[in-house]
Each structure stands twice: as structure tokens, then as C-alpha cells.
Amino acid sequence: MPTKNNNVRGALLGALMTLLPLAPANAAGEKINLLTQNFPPFSMAVDGKNFAKEGAINGIDAEVVAELFKRAGVPYEMTLRFPWSRLQDLAEKTHGFGVFSLSRTPQREPKYKWVGPLSEIQIVLLKNPDSPIQLSSLEDAKQYRIGSKDGSVGSQYMITRGIEVQSSLIDTPAKLKAGQFDLWATTNPSGEYEAKQAGVGPLAVALTLSRVDLYLALNKDTPDEVVDKLQRTLDQMKQEGLLQQAARRYVN
Missing domain, CATH: 3.40.190.10 (Periplasmic binding protein-like II)
Structure with a gap:
């Protein structure tokens, strides 16, 4: 026969289960859709066109961001397209999106969560x-x-x-x-x-x-633990000189 304590535990577990779908995705499981433009030498389509995905995108910041997400263990998908204003709008208003390389102006500051800087222009x-x-x-x-x-x-x-x-x-x-x-x-x-x-x-x-300075700008719904992990990983990459190495591959 069920006891009073079992009934209480069951009720609490049921209440907890109803709340789980509302919890944010964990840092390791949330895929981020990364958007960028043809912005040489920071991000470029290998074939020079205005649409590319993943390995068909190169450039200083594209290389750095790809390595950043791999090291941090955050799933991602990278797409290059245009127009630039549309990409910024998508990252601002759509959950699970981010955009780079974006300058961190006072007007843009409250619209995103920021990781960087990646480069200087x-x-x-x-x-x-x-x-x-x-x-x-x-x-x-x-x-x-x-x-x-x-x-x-x-x-x-x-x-x-x-x-x-x-x-x-x-x-x-x-x-x-x-x-x-x-x-x-x-x-x-x-x-x-x-x-x-x-x-x-x-x-x-x-x-x-x-x-x-140029940054990665993430949608404001991005969990803070994801943003913090990416920033810590980027800081470590800087200490290792990886950002400078990427820049030297494209700019004398």
C-alpha cells in the first residue's frame, strides 16, 4: 500500500516533470546557428559567392569562431549569406542564432549577448x-x-x-x-x-x-553558461596565440 510519503514524493516529481520543458537547453546540447557575411579577410565564401556553409567559409574570424565552438563543445552550424542587415536582425530576434563579425556599438549593446573581441578593424x-x-x-x-x-x-x-x-x-x-x-x-x-x-x-x-573591435553577437536567449564558456575558451585561445596565427594566414 502506498504511504503518505510516497504520495508526496510522487506529487513533487510530477510537478517537477511539468517544469522541465521550460528549462533552458544545457550548454553542451544547444546548437547555435552562426551567421556571417562576405567580409574579407574576416569571413569569406571560398567560391566568392554570397552563400556558403561550413567548410566552404574561410577567413580570420571564421576560423577562430569554428575552433572556438569546437573547443567549447557547443554544437553549431555556420552559414554565410546576405544582406548583412538581415543577418543582424535574425540573430537579434531568433532564438538559437548568432552573428559575427559585429562591432559592439552603444546602439547594438542591449540587443545581444557578446563574446570577444575577435579582431580589430x-x-x-x-x-x-x-x-x-x-x-x-x-x-x-x-x-x-x-x-x-x-x-x-x-x-x-x-x-x-x-x-x-x-x-x-x-x-x-x-x-x-x-x-x-x-x-x-x-x-x-x-x-x-x-x-x-x-x-x-x-x-x-x-x-x-x-x-x-569585432565580436560574436548571440541572441539574448542564449544561456549565460554557454556565453561564459565561449568567452573563457576564447580567452584561452588568445593566450595560446591562435588568433594572431589566424590573422597571419590572411594579412601580411
């Missing part, structure tokens, strides 16, 4: 090497046509300072070369690398605006 205005444009400040640039990749850190830098930008999805270096705009708001080393790969470069730096 310089926000720059590039021009054709034969361009007579001379800039001493951002104010000087306002008189010129400025182009930038939609959703990029260069574009955001301009827009938040009230400067009009011509949006570009693809072939931005070629558009600068063709005179569709006078200056390209982008980042180095990615801008010069992209121009070189497109057969457009070298370009000239008209003005260096800022230096910015």
Missing part, C-alpha cells in the same frame, strides 16, 4: 588612388558622395553622425572605381583586401575615423 574612408580629395576631418567629407555596404559598421558610423550614405549590396569597390560615389565608408584591412581580390585595388585611405 579601422573605420576608414577610401578613395581611388588618383582622386584629388583631401580630408582632415569627417566634416570635410560631407561635400562628397559616400557609398557603403548596407548594414556595415562603416555605414552605421556615417548614418549615426547624420551623413547621407549611398547603400551598396555588392561590388562596392568596383562602384567606387567607376565613380558611382567619391568615397567608400568601410573598414581596413577588409576594404583594401576586398578591393585587391576584386582586381580594383589598391585604393587610398582618405581618412581614418576610428578603431573598433
